[in-house]
Amino acid sequence: MANNEATDAFCVATGTWKPGITSAEVLRHYDNMAEKYDKYVHDMSYNGPRQCAEALAEVMSGNKAARILDVAAGTGLCATELLKLGYTNLDAIDGSQGMLDIAKSRNLYHRYICDFLGPRRLDIEDDHYDAIACCGSFSQGHLKDDCFPELIRIVKPGGLICIAMREEFLHTVEAYRGKLEPAMVALENKGCWERMARDIVPKYYNDKDGVVFIYRVLAQ
Ligand SMILES: C[S@@+](CC[C@H](N)C(=O)[O-])C[C@H]1O[C@@H](n2cnc3c(N)ncnc32)[C@H](O)[C@@H]1O
Structure with a gap:
């Protein structure tokens, strides 16, 4: 996924999650994105x-x-x-x-x-x-x-x-x-x-x- 792309739940470019998302959905998304997480946030200069x-x-x-x-x-x-x-x-x-x-x-x-x-x-x-x-x-x-x-x-x-x-x-x-x-x-x-x-x-x-x-x- 490129930096400016968004999933249904998470927009990488802005680092924001969809309003109303539940805890269970958030945790499932983290499980799915775990391998890519560090690259996402590194590319967005997460300090x-x-x-x-x-x-x-x-x-x-x-x-x-x-x-x-x-x-x-x-x-x-x-x-x-x-x-x-x-x-x-x-x-x-x-x-x-x-x-x-x-x-x-x-x-x-x-x-x-x-x-x-x-x-x-x-x-x-x-x-x-x-x-x-x-x-x-x-x-x-x-x-x-x-x-x-x-x-x-x-x-x-x-x-x-x-x-x-x-x-x-x-x-x-x-x-x-x-x-x-x-x-x-x-x-x-x-x-x-x-x-x-x-x-x-x-x-x-x-x-x-x-x-x-x-x-x-x-x-x-
Ligand atoms: C943006 S990441 C931050 C991870 C790390 N602290 C960092 O700064 O890179 C948010 C983390 O919060 C966890 N998380 C979100 N809601 C949670 C909850 N209610 N209970 C436990 N973990 C939760 C997610 O699984 C995810 O790993």
Whole structure:
């Protein structure tokens, strides 16, 4: 498929998914496109994984042994960037076995968890991780704010959650417009986490801005 072509569900040139696409459809498409994913995003100058890894590293105080979960890890592009920065204690979770299989072939993570991120409890104990990196995973039909409580549960008090996404999706994706950031604020008001940063980063995906949120998890 050439760069400017679109499937019924995904337009490579814009990196956008069809409005109303379901989670099940999204995950099936990732399974089908897994082999081609890295070339698609490389051709579109996808800088998100580097920007996410660098933003997280900046607030990690140099703890290179930190246990980090790459959430919606895909083929492991964010892990590749974290490894370059010296972070080697990495696990992956993603709903697409096809994407995880590519990551596995690269030997990037200790644990590869194929599971759906949403409100349901994950097979991960409380307070397990020092940090979460979550890049490119808030998009049409992808993660929603309903997964935040689970992410908070599995991160240690004082641990960090870094979420990098296309800035425009905050306004253009129906599930996020007027909902995603208010849900983040509501969790802050409940004392679940505190915001450390909300930075706009240029050229996150081709010429599109990204937004990088960093939250510190508070003792519950
Ligand atoms: C654009 S890719 C990002 C992959 C990687 N983080 C990166 O930046 O290259 C989005 C990933 O989110 C995963 N995903 C989407 N919705 C999910 C859900 N509800 N639960 C688990 N994984 C999901 C997909 O399988 C896919 O691998």
